[in-house]
Amino acid sequence: MSLTFREATEADIPEIVALLRDDELGAARQPDIPAEYARAFARIEADPTTALIVGLQGGRIMATYQLDILHGLSRAGATRAQIEAVRVASELRGQGAGGVLFEDARKRAVAAGASLLQLTSDMSRQEAHAFYERLGFVGSHIGYKLDLRERE
Amino acid sequence: MSLTFREATEADIPEIVALLRDDELGAARQPDIPAEYARAFARIEADPTTALIVGLQGGRIMATYQLDILHGLSRAGATRAQIEAVRVASELRGQGAGGVLFEDARKRAVAAGASLLQLTSDMSRQEAHAFYERLGFVGSHIGYKLDLRERE
Numbered sequence: 001m002s003l004t005f006r007e008a009t010e011a012d013i014p015e016i017v018a019l020l021r022d023d024e025l026g027a028a029r030q031p032d033i034p035a036e037y038a039r040a041f042a043r044i045e046a047d048p049t050t051a052l053i054v055g056l057q058g059g060r061i062m063a064t065y066q067l068d069i070l071h072g073l074s075r076a077g078a079t080r081a082q083i084e085a086v087r088v089a090s091e092l093r094g095q096g097a098g099g100v101l102f103e104d105a106r107k108r109a110v111a112a113g114a115s116l117l118q119l120t121s122d123m124s125r126q127e128a129h130a131f132y133e134r135l136g137f138v139g140s141h142i143g144y145k146l147d148l149r150e151r152e
Numbered sequence: 153m154s155l156t157f158r159e160a161t162e163a164d165i166p167e168i169v170a171l172l173r174d175d176e177l178g179a180a181r182q183p184d185i186p187a188e189y190a191r192a193f194a195r196i197e198a199d200p201t202t203a204l205i206v207g208l209q210g211g212r213i214m215a216t217y218q219l220d221i222l223h224g225l226s227r228a229g230a231t232r233a234q235i236e237a238v239r240v241a242s243e244l245r246g247q248g249a250g251g252v253l254f255e256d257a258r259k260r261a262v263a264a265g266a267s268l269l270q271l272t273s274d275m276s277r278q279e280a281h282a283f284y285e286r287l288g289f290v291g292s293h294i295g296y297k298l299d300l301r302e303r304e
Binding site for chain 2: 016020026039052069071078084115119123129132
């Protein structure tokens with residue numbers, strides 16, 4: 001499995017959104033709103049602790065993830081890295097692309113000084129959970145979300 | 153319950169670490185390493201997307217939490233806010249301090265443009281889970297962690 005990873009550019013947005021949409025949970029969450037994605041990408045570019053990464057094969061974007069660096073005093077002042085929005089093109093699934101993607105994320109996290117890598121995964125993604133556990137992740141926490149729009 | 157919240161200063165570090173330590177899971181995670189905490193605080197101050205917040209009552213720090221702003225393309229380019237390292241002084245627990253703290257976090261998250269507030273909680277913290285659910289949080293995810301130090 002050969003995938004080359006790099007930080008995303010603005011020109012990559014349509015391919016990244018298409019990958020995010022190619023998912024049973026993601027489809028409904030990614031409407032076709034190019035101007036909103038362009039604004040969101042500008043916020044990512046302006047944020048020194050967020051990296052949006054793409055994985056290429058033959059010049060095509062076949063995988064993506066986002067890595068956030070979190071600083072804090074807890075856990076002895078540990079720096080954490082958090083993975084969000086992981087996707088691998090459906091035609092590459094089951095061929096080791098996920099392992100290659102996580103190895104890239106692990107290297108970037110260590111380079112940023114992180115001692116802990118964390119992520120949350122929807123409880124319905126059973127196959128993903130088995131994959132994370134094979135990589136050594138421990139599912140020790142419950143991930144809670146609150147939609148702030150409902151409360152405005 | 154009157155608590156006044158503000159961003160932490162370097163002088164607050166010892167009181168914040170004492171609060172982080174006053175916890176069944178936190179005690180072992182917060183060794184007495186002042187120089188490390190000072191370095192971690194400098195990283196927090198340099199990070200425009202992380203805010204370390206303290207809640208004061210009568211001039212004493214009685215609560216703390218950390219709010220991270222996460223930008224991304226997923227969920228229609230939503231900005232998320234993530235709460236980490238929540239603590240309320242044991243003498244204030246059960247008196248509504250948690251609700252006041254989360255209302256402060258919600259306001260800061262909305263002011264930062266977030267449409268989603270998220271956190272993870274150790275599976276053993278059953279009382280905290282009931283509290284989050286009363287606030288409207290949905291425990292839809294499993295939180296995974298990987299200790300990067302073991303793999304170096």
